[in-house]
Amino acid sequence: MIFRVFLLLFLSTEFSVLAHRILILSPIASYSHANFIKPVVKGLVERGHFVTYWNGLLSENQATDFLNQTTNLRLLYSPEVHAISSGNIIDFSVRKKPNNFIFGLPKRMEKYCETIYRDPVFHQLMDSQEKYDLIILEAALNECSLPLVYKFDLPFIYIMGSMPLPWHLEAIGSPLAFDHYPQISSNYADEMNFWQRTYNTLSGIVAIYYWRWMVMPVIDRLAAEMLQIENLPTIEEIEKHYLNLLILNTNMGLNYQMATTPVVIQAGGINLGPAKPLPDDLETFVNGSGDAGCIIVSFGTYIKNSEIPDDVRRIFLSTFARLPQRILWKWEDDKKIGHRESIPSNVKLMPWLPQADLLGHPKMRLFITHGGVNSIQEAVYHNIPLIILPVLVDQPLNAQKAQDDGYAIRLDWDNLTEEILFNAIEQILTNSSYAEKMEKVSELMRDQMETPLDRVIYWIEYIIRHKGAPHLRTASRKLSLHQRFLFDVMLFRSQRRFQRWN
Structure with a gap:
């Protein structure tokens, strides 16, 4: 004692x-x-x-x-x-x-x-x-x-x-x-x-x-x-x-x-680590995606997703309607959706997403993002390929490096069409090289002497x-x-x- x-x-x-x-x-x-x-x-x-x-x-x-x-x-x-x-x-x-x-x-x-x-x-x-x-x-x-x-x-x-x-x-x-x-x-x-x-x-x-x-x-x-x-x-x-x-x-x-x-x-x-369990409503939505899986769409916190131009929003919605995957889209203001527009049944709009935990879910297949450094790191950590539409500051550089390394496709806001977006999604989901390159980069990121x-x-x-x-x-x-x-x-x-x- x-x-x-x-x-x-x-x-x-x-x-x-x-x-x-x-x-x-x-x-x-x-x-x-x-x-x-x-x-x-x-x-x-x-x-x-x-x-x-x-x-x-x-x-x-x-x-x-x-x-x-x-x-x-x-x-x-x-x-x-x-x-x-x-x-x-x-x-x-x-x-x-x-x-x-x-x-x-x-x-x-x-x-x-x-x-x-x-x-x-x-x-x-x-x-x-x-x-x-x-x-x-x-x-x-x-x-x-x-x-x-x-x-x-x-x-x-x-x-x-x-x-x-x-x-x-x-x-x-x-x-x-x-x-x-x-x-x-x-x-x-x-x-x-x-x-x-x-x-x-x-x-x-x-x-x-x-x-x-x-x-x-x-x-x-x-x-x-x-x-x-x-x-x-x-x-x-x-x-x-x-x-x-x-x-x-x-x-x-x-x-x-x-x-x-x-x-x-x-x-x-x-700030990376194992994914935590999702809230019940999200878990139900994600698990219900079957073998097709889910896609996350988020363009960060500095940019309001709901402020993207009307023509670009329509491109996204019409593209998503053609997909078998379920879509989780960070969207802050439902009023920004036009009266004559309908949200496809496979799309769920949410003002906030537990992004890292979603990326760590086994049903995740793709992340469409602006290319912020945290978003790319979270995707790499959880082995989720990317489609990146950069806006400003370091995002174009991040997008270029990710595309050069073979685990992402970089797209341009001003040249975006439904076919370009749809083809990029199909390429990521069907070409195994993106997942293979992502796995390699994820291993490089994790291989450190100390945390x-x-x-x-x-x-x-x-x-x-x-x-x-x-x-x-x-x-x-x-x-x-x-x-x-x-x-x-x-x-x-x-x-x-x-x-x-x-």
């Missing part, structure tokens, strides 16, 4: 010594990116760390969310921030002018910063006397929160729910690899000809300078006006000084290969243990872009040659 008491005291002491206080900031959020962050939050909490998590979105399943069932986790919530995050719906027409999204970033960031800098939670943290050991910051459009990093004077980690943007790699000092790593705006594969490499390089450099010269100054201006912090460095200076790790929702078996430094951690698939979560937790604790681990950061992060690309060296050599010739 005495031995047990001493053992418990020893373990509890050891546990408390190892526990750290971690602040996780994700005020501007999306449900897809939150799905990547929440397993990290859960993993840290289960390791015994004390986590404060400012999440800009209420969970869609608050009653069963693990975040409500833990004791060493404090959740911070802001109604105004939730409203702005949940309202980030992108119109389908943006696919025709993808650069408008980039050019709209200064205005978008101004809106985000004004909301955050007015928010009581932000000022609660600014005025707090609490001590933390590390800050983790959602990398997608949350730079407005960087004054908190300066306030707490702590190393911080960027966590990104998709592939990195050029300015993230530049900030961490990782190689940009424009010769083979396609930028989001380029829409190329990794093998590029001269003109493609030229465009890929120029667009990547322009994106970085655009971010530094047009977007970051907006944050600096609003931080100076609204926060009035004495001697506050620029957002770029805070980022360069305190950033120590970049965690990405990418996987070496799924994404184009990028040259990285030790401070870039690929953790794609962190993505274990990898992430290790590196987070490593950064804390070693006070930011500055020994891992490359000196190239201190160089300008023209120095990193050795443009000054090449210019010097060219000048010397010119002098010799003359």
